[in-house]
Amino acid sequence: MHDDPDAVTLLEAMAATLTDRVVPALHDGVQHEARIVANLCRILARELAESGADRDMFAALIGHDGKRGDLAAELDQLIASGHAPPDTLAVLLADVTRRAEITKPGYTFTDGT
């Protein structure tokens, strides 16, 4: 355990400080970089707050347990060799949707025009 505020709270405060106070005081050249840093703070806060409930999707698809990286590598090889399990596209879409909603909330709610 660390002291308060916790990591998520701090990252959100760092992002708000950068956006509200630092960015307006910067010149064009570095403003963009400061915005990127603020956005990364928000992404990290969401990553830390994530429950991890969806992480066994690859295990269910492949049919056995394992570490996320190992399962991803195994699935990668199954797809490459033309042996992708039947529900592969749906599971991959669910996985990228979960990750995209952390990096860019709202991105996957689209009518796809």
Add this chain to the structure above:
Amino acid sequence: MEPDAAAAGLSELVGCPVTISGAASLGAQRSTLFVDLERSTGVESAVAQISTGAVETRPVTAEAALLELVGRHGVPVPTVYAATDELPGIGLPAMILSRARGRTIPRHILRALPDRDAGDNLARQCGAALAALHAIPTTEAPPAFEEVSPTRFVELQTERLELLARPRPAIRYGLRWLADNEPAPVDSTIVHGDLRNGNIVVDDDGLVAVLDWEVAQRSDPMQDLAWLCLRTWRFGADDRPVGGFGAIDALVDGYETAGGTFRQRAFDWWTAARCAWWAIGLAAQALAFTTGRTDAIMLAASGRRVPELEFDLLDHIRRIDH
């Protein structure tokens, strides 16, 4: 690169005194500088591009020859004043171009459009520019521009995917789908390869110039239309698929009115292909950071943009296969 040495080298290249007035962009592969040419007839604002990247895809002189070729065929491009593969005193490839007046920053372009008609007009102009480009006989293209068929494209992306640090089953799935669904063969044309909101100059009358021809190739012309319409270049304006400013119908209308032939199935294939290409490209930028080849935070942040492109890729495939 010393500014004084760069100015001296550029002066020797173009044959008149050159002063550097600012940096337009300092990319990983090339620096774009605003320069003033002190000609006998007066001072002219121009642009100098100096390649700083370790990996040069092709000689800058070949890119200059291509710009001259496409300009002759009616594609709006800057005029090349001078180009060299070895700038005097610097040793790097460099090119001096006329400075197209207008907006280049995507969000500025979108904000300045008064209404949807103006955006559709810009999409039509992009279509017409691409039709003019795609009508040029490929025999006239400089030999340095490689042929990239759909099959070759998938091979190249599979090689790039293998170089990434971690497995990416979503991209792998996309590449398998691409290999299994190749469009009908078509005669290759010269393809810009990176025409998007961000590589165009726009003023109040619309398209002024098409910039950044460094990844030009010979390929399926639908690749250019697909890349221009990728969601990642709409800057949030998803109801305007062409660069965030226009309707697909307007782009296709401009393209076909100027003599091009739009092929929906190939357009859809190249949409998936370029989603995969850019997903790998973003992951490769992040890898450059984690392996210490760059300390740019923007490239580090690219790693967190990969899921967007993976989503676009798989969502697109799902809709097509549905």
